[in-house]
Amino acid sequence: MSVFGGDPASTEIDSDDIAVSGVDARSVSGGASRSGPSDGAGSHQATRGAEARRRPSHCAPPMPARISAVEQRVLDDPRLLGEIAEVIGGPFHVLLPSRVSVNVKGFQAVFRDAGVDGFVYFGKKANKAACVVRACAEAGAGVDVASVGELVAALAQGVRGADVMVTGPAKSEELLWLAARHGGSIAIDALDELERLVALGLPARVLLRVLPAGSTSRFGLDPGELDRAIGAISYPITLSGFSFHLSGYDAVARAEQAAALVEHCLRARANGHASDTISIGGGFGVDYVAADRWETFRNTLSDNWFHSSPPGDYYPYHFPAPGPEMLGEILAHNDLAGLLRTNGIRLAIEPGRALLDQAGSSIFRVQGVKTRTAHGNPYDILTVDGTSLSLSEQWFDSEFLPDPVLWPPGPGHPTPTCVGATTCLESDLLSRRRIPLPRRARVGDLLVYPNTAGYQMDSNESPFHELPLPPKVALHPEPDRVRWTLDATAR
Numbered sequence: 459m460s461v462f463g464g465d466p467a468s469t470e471i472d473s474d475d476i477a478v479s480g481v482d483a484r485s486v487s488g489g490a491s492r493s494g495p496s497d498g499a500g501s502h503q504a505t506r507g508a509e510a511r512r513r514p515s516h517c518a519p520p521m522p523a524r525i526s527a528v529e530q531r532v533l534d535d536p537r538l539l540g541e542i543a544e545v546i547g548g549p550f551h552v553l554l555p556s557r558v559s560v561n562v563k564g565f566q567a568v569f570r571d572a573g574v575d576g577f578v579y580f581g582k583k584a585n586k587a588a589c590v591v592r593a594c595a596e597a598g599a600g601v602d603v604a605s606v607g608e609l610v611a612a613l614a615q616g617v618r619g620a621d622v623m624v625t626g627p628a629k630s631e632e633l634l635w636l637a638a639r640h641g642g643s644i645a646i647d648a649l650d651e652l653e654r655l656v657a658l659g660l661p662a663r664v665l666l667r668v669l670p671a672g673s674t675s676r677f678g679l680d681p682g683e684l685d686r687a688i689g690a691i692s693y694p695i696t697l698s699g700f701s702f703h704l705s706g707y708d709a710v711a712r713a714e715q716a717a718a719l720v721e722h723c724l725r726a727r728a729n730g731h732a733s734d735t736i737s738i739g740g741g742f743g744v745d746y747v748a749a750d751r752w753e754t755f756r757n758t759l760s761d762n763w764f765h766s767s768p769p770g771d772y773y774p775y776h777f778p779a780p781g782p783e784m785l786g787e788i789l790a791h792n793d794l795a796g797l798l799r800t801n802g803i804r805l806a807i808e809p810g811r812a813l814l815d816q817a818g819s820s821i822f823r824v825q826g827v828k829t830r831t832a833h834g835n836p837y838d839i840l841t842v843d844g845t846s847l848s849l850s851e852q853w854f855d856s857e858f859l860p861d862p863v864l865w866p867p868g869p870g871h872p873t874p875t876c877v878g879a880t881t882c883l884e885s886d887l888l889s890r891r892r893i894p895l896p897r898r899a900r901v902g903d904l905l906v907y908p909n910t911a912g913y914q915m916d917s918n919e920s921p922f923h924e925l926p927l928p929p930k931v932a933l934h935p936e937p938d939r940v941r942w943t944l945d946a947t948a949r
């Protein structure tokens with residue numbers, strides 16, 4: 459019995475559930491691999507069926523994140539996360555630059571296997587960490603930037619100017635000038651932007667961003683504008699080619715739009731332009747959770763699971779052909795690879811999220827634990843340090859679904875738990891849904907949100923309440939230990 463807070467056992471899922479839910483809870487901290495134990499073996503299906511029957515109706519099903527071997531090593535280390543937390547004294551993000559490098563090489567291997575001249579630009583908007591860009595530079599990738607700040611940060615980490623792709627609408631004069639000076643590629647989004655670049659009088663390499671047929675996007679040039687732009691380009695500006703970026707994650711749409719860009723290149727060549735590159739932007743999916751978890755979530759989704767109003771929409775957290783596999787599908791569709799080879803065209807891609815898959819986590823410290831009831835059922839509300847601005851999905855009327863891992867592991871019973879942050883805003887919740895944490899959380903525990911490097915950790919952060927921004931820590935796995943350093947953004 460706790461002195462102040464009633465019976466700590468009161469929020470636990472009853473003892474019948476312990477054995478069943480305990481399997482799921484252990485698979486979070488026990489090493490669900492990519493193709494891992496949760497991918498549909500019959501006994502697991504049966505276990506999940508039993509779990510669903512016994513889980514209280516006010517608690518969401520477990521959604522363990524896919525955890526890489528290195529991430530598991532970090533979670534299993536009895537000291538590492540605790541020591542970092544003690545030194546930092548607040549929430550922090552960890553990044554694994556070695557994983558970024560693996561992800562870059564995965565895309566490069568697909569290009570190589572398909573015999574395609576391809577180049578990877580990291581969509582820098584997805585994460586601000588310096589160690590990510592450094593890993594890209596070292597792995598032979600460039601960076602896609604959309605502001606002077608991003609361009610300067612990329613150059614500072616060793617990305618060569620020639621390996622920078624500048625995207626984004628209505629770029630500032632300063633950005634155009636700096637990009638031209640450094641010999642980067644500039645994706646032109648509008649005629650007036652092109653005019654401003656021409657007026658600088660500097661040599662520059664440009665791609666023309668195409669508004670796909672039938673699209674109502676605010677980005678890109680329509681067919682009439684494209685013709686005028688091509689006509690307006692002459693020495694010292696070089697027309698390197700054409701680009702697009704699509705929302706969503708459809709491989710076929712990208713392959714077909716890429717084929718249309720090849721046609722644009724050929725027409726431009728007929729008018730004397732070099733036009734040997736197309737960029738198909740980003741939008742390579744990430745596979746956060748196993749297929750059956752995602753199906754269970756979608757098929758049994760209930761308003762009762764949520765502490766407050768349920769989200770309107772969800773990112774597709776299970777993605778069957780993620781990252782490099784999706785690139786393979788794009789290249790295979792209607793033999794896009796052959797079309798590129800035949801016409802001597804280089805294919806650029808600008809993945810953001812996919813290069814950060816399993817490359818970072820966000821770590822918060824539990825500062826408070828309260829018990830509440832929903833429909834007569836008890837559950838815990840945690841308050842962690844930091845804010846949900848470090849988990850961007852929460853700010854798009856959505857929910858980040860991979861379950862947080864309670865650290866350190868320890869004995870206990872599955873406990874429905876939602877997670878609030880430390881501000882005065884009612885809506886400031888890192889997890890609105892009640893998650894079956896494997897035990898009751900205590901003040902001082904850490905809550906590790908896995909796989910947050912892609913857009914989650916720092917897209918929306920602000921020093922609200924004058925709370926410090928969570929610093930970034932780079933983890934360096936070595937044979938005998940995992941070393942950690944402060945990221946250059948935190949020094």
Ligand SMILES: Cc1ncc(COP(=O)(O)O)c(C=O)c1O
Binds near residue numbers: 584626702703740811
């Ligand atoms: C032009 C452009 N390229 C690349 C990206 C990166 O997309 P993703 O992180 O989905 O790969 C974006 C994202 O908005 C973009 O606008």
